Amino acid sequence: MTTLARVRAPATTANLGPGFDCAAVALDLWNELEVSEGEGEVDRDHLGVRAFAQIARVEGKRFSFTDRIPRERGLGSSAAVVALGLVAASVIEGSDASPEQLLAAGVDFEGHSDNLAAALAGGVCLTWNSRIARIADRMPAAAIALVPDSTVSTAAARAALPLDVPHADAAYTATRAALLGAALASGSTELFAEALDDRLHEPYRAAGAPLLEAVRKQPPVGAVGATLSGSGPTVIVWAHPDAAPACADELSKRHSDVRVLPLAVSPRGAHTL
Numbered sequence: 035m036t037t038l039a040r041v042r043a044p045a046t047t048a049n050l051g052p053g054f055d056c057a058a059v060a061l062d063l064w065n066e067l068e069v070s071e072g073e074g075e076v077d078r079d080h081l082g083v084r085a086f087a088q089i090a091r092v093e094g095k096r097f098s099f100t101d102r103i104p105r106e107r108g109l110g111s112s113a114a115v116v117a118l119g120l121v122a123a124s125v126i127e128g129s130d131a132s133p134e135q136l137l138a139a140g141v142d143f144e145g146h147s148d149n150l151a152a153a154l155a156g157g158v159c160l161t162w163n164s165r166i167a168r169i170a171d172r173m174p175a176a177a178i179a180l181v182p183d184s185t186v187s188t189a190a191a192r193a194a195l196p197l198d199v200p201h202a203d204a205a206y207t208a209t210r211a212a213l214l215g216a217a218l219a220s221g222s223t224e225l226f227a228e229a230l231d232d233r234l235h236e237p238y239r240a241a242g243a244p245l246l247e248a249v250r251k252q253p254p255v256g257a258v259g260a261t262l263s264g265s266g267p268t269v270i271v272w273a274h275p276d277a278a279p280a281c282a283d284e285l286s287k288r289h290s291d292v293r294v295l296p297l298a299v300s301p302r303g304a305h306t307l
Contacts, residue, residue, distance in 0.1 A: 035070045038095065039125045042066045043117035043304035045103040045297070046110030046152040047177065047263040047270050050218075051232045052210035056160055057218070058110070058152035059173060061297040065111070066100040066307070067118040069126065081112060081143060085119030088139045090127050104293075106185035108264035113149035116140045117304040120154070125306055133303060138164045146188075149264065156303030158218050169219050171301040174226040175258040176278035178271045178285060180249070181293040186242045191265035194238045203233035223258060223274065230259030230272065245269040245292065254288070256281040 043065055048058040067082060076092055077083060083097055099118070103111040120136045131139075133154040137147060141164060144150045151161035158170040210229045217225035240247060243266035250260055256277025263270050273281040278296060286294045 035072050035096070037068060037070045039069045039122040040066070040307040041118055041121045041125065041304060042307055043114040043121070043153050044110075044156065044300045044302070046113055046149045047108070047179070047261070047268075048110065048146065048148040048152070049232070049235065049261065049264060050214060051230045051236065051259075051261045052207045052234070053148075053160070053214050054207075054211075054232065054234050055146070056148055056162055057158075057214065058148040058161070059158050059177070060152045060156045060300040060303055061109070061177065061179075062300045063103055063109070063295070063297055065103050065114045065118060067122050068098045069122050070096045070098070072096040080115075082115040082119035085116040085140050085143050086123040087119075088143075089120065089123035089129065089131075104181055104268075106187065107181055108186065108262065108266045108268040109179065109181070110149040110153060110264060112188075113144050113146065113153045114304075116144045116150060117153040121304040121306070133168075134164060134166050137161070137166060146264075152303070154303045157299065157301050160215070160218075170221065172221070172299050173272070174217050174221050174223040175272035176275045176281075177297045177299065178273055178278060178282045179263065179293075179295040179297050180245050180269045180271065180285060180289060181295060182245060182267050182291070184267050186239075186266045188265045191239050191242060194242070195235055196238065199234060207232055207234045226272070227258045230261055232261075236262050239266055243267045243269060245289070248289075249285075252288075254281045254284040
């Protein structure tokens with residue numbers, strides 16, 4: 035059986051507090067896809083297969099997915115699957131499509147361009163109107179993911195958000211979003227720490243992510259701050275790089291019922307193997 039393409043795509047954490055629906059980071063945790071020649075039953079409802087079909091024919095091919103990114107935990111598992119399908123199809127078709135072109139082709143399947151942009155482009159990304167600004171290879175702090183056993187539906191998390199927010203909350207978050215952009219572009223840990231607060235989405239999703247309040251009430255030594263990862267329930271604790279191992283160890287002892295995953299930023303997005 036001839037292999038046509040082998041690709042992998044990273045996990046992502048989106049929003050980063052005030053960067054609601056526009057900021058995301060690729061993380062060093064990977065899903066994979068192998069596409070080979072062959073006849074057989076293909077699940078055409080599979081998200082990755084549907085994304086693949088946007089660019090290349092599904093007929094006469096077999097799809098083997100390897101999932102390592104926890105599903106429905108706020109780590110961009112669906113964005114990674116969409117990215118896998120798009121990149122594999124682009125490779126097979128001999129296309130040299132850019133991350134922005136692939137984003138435009140896949141955003142209707144993923145629904146969240148921030149996650150998909152980072153999964154495709156890697157590094158630290160801002161996105162708007164199917165545009166991607168890849169602004170850094172690394173973050174001002176180290177990421178430690180707290181991944182609970184519980185899951186959160188993205189649709190349900192969206193439904194918890196109000197249609198309107200008070201002007202004061204919008205202004206507060208706009209200030210933090212400006213600080214976030216400056217911190218990401220400059221690599222300033224001090225600005226990053228000041229930016230990690232939000233009043234647009236995190237307060238309304240708090241019931242589904244009790245870890246966020248727990249970490250913020252009693253931050254571990256070396257922590258810069260904490261953010262809800264995507265829709266949650268995963269929480270990212272951001273730590274000073276030299277304190278990250280001790281911070282992760284403290285979190286493991288304190289929260290023995292969750293997975294504690296130190297995750298490096300991946301400067302690479304979805305790519306062939």
